[in-house]
Amino acid sequence: MRTRDTNKEDVVKQKAIEMLVKYGIEGFGMNRLAKESGVSVATLYIYYTDKDDLIKKIGTEIGQAFFSEMIKDFSPTMSFKEGLRKQWENRARFALKNPLKVACWEALSHSSYRDSLLEESLAEFKSAMWHFIENAFERKELLPISIEVFWSVAYGPLYALLRFENEGKSFNGMPFKLTQEKMDEAFELVIKALTP
Amino acid sequence: MENTQNILVFATNIRTNNDKQLISQTLNEISEIHQWNIDQEDIDCVLRIVSKTLSEEQIINIVKRHNFNCTPLD
Numbered sequence: 001m002r003t004r005d006t007n008k009e010d011v012v013k014q015k016a017i018e019m020l021v022k023y024g025i026e027g028f029g030m031n032r033l034a035k036e037s038g039v040s041v042a043t044l045y046i047y048y049t050d051k052d053d054l055i056k057k058i059g060t061e062i063g064q065a066f067f068s069e070m071i072k073d074f075s076p077t078m079s080f081k082e083g084l085r086k087q088w089e090n091r092a093r094f095a096l097k098n099p100l101k102v103a104c105w106e107a108l109s110h111s112s113y114r115d116s117l118l119e120e121s122l123a124e125f126k127s128a129m130w131h132f133i134e135n136a137f138e139r140k141e142l143l144p145i146s147i148e149v150f151w152s153v154a155y156g157p158l159y160a161l162l163r164f165e166n167e168g169k170s171f172n173g174m175p176f177k178l179t180q181e182k183m184d185e186a187f188e189l190v191i192k193a194l195t196p
Numbered sequence: 197m198e199n200t201q202n203i204l205v206f207a208t209n210i211r212t213n214n215d216k217q218l219i220s221q222t223l224n225e226i227s228e229i230h231q232w233n234i235d236q237e238d239i240d241c242v243l244r245i246v247s248k249t250l251s252e253e254q255i256i257n258i259v260k261r262h263n264f265n266c267t268p269l270d
Contacts (some may be wrong), residue, residue: 030238031240032237038270041242041269042205045205045269046203046205049244050233050238052237094216
């Protein structure tokens with residue numbers, strides 16, 4: 001009789017995420033995953049119907065963890081500055097704690113899996129963020145700009161800093177550490193740029 | 197969640213879409229098979245069957261009748 005072992009399943013998930021980051025979706029295979037996580041191919045197929053199913057389930061799980069972390073202690077009724085600061089904190093915390101998951105999410109959300117993953121994970125988060133931005137417009141706390149420009153200016157600097165932090169160095173191999181001061185400095189500039 | 201005791205997995209040589217069509221009619225018609233799929237991206241073309249009643253042997257016989265290989269995966 002084959003039973004489901006949740007420890008084993010966690011190992012499989014962890015390995016799958018590592019392999020998706022390392023080899024990409026094309027280079028990822030069930031046989032290889034079974035070998036690297038020390039389970040039989042049969043066990044893997046007990047958990048997942050096929051490669052597609054596995055990638056979708058793992059992607060959705062990461063997406064849900066990611067988005068539920070993002071709306072932690074966040075409310076769409078917050079003032080624009082307060083709400084955006086919370087978004088920065090939440091996004092930075094998740095990215096620093098889960099660099100592999102974030103890399104995997106990046107890879108999957110730029111693939112053909114994008115639509116099915118976003119649909120599964122995103123609904124609640126999307127609605128909260130829309131309300132937040134609409135409120136900011138209404139209160140005239142945010143310049144009337146397109147959503148793409150908003151996103152780029154609001155989060156671009158944060159993700160650039162997080163990338164330096166992940167690599168541990170900046171230009172010419174200079175060591176880099178993301179401190180609270182640097183975060184605050186960048187955040188204030190973002191607020192300056194986005195508010196009337 | 198599927199009950200894992202009811203899942204049977206086999207290595208096969210059901211490799212092409214044509215192959216799949218040949219076997220799919222049969223598998224679809226068997227009411228004891230709750231759900232099935234073949235991972236044709238996998239080197240073993242893994243056939244996965246969800247059935248409460250059918251045994252490994254019965255599945256192997258069904259697949260072999262269509263002149264495909266079918267070996268249980270451990």
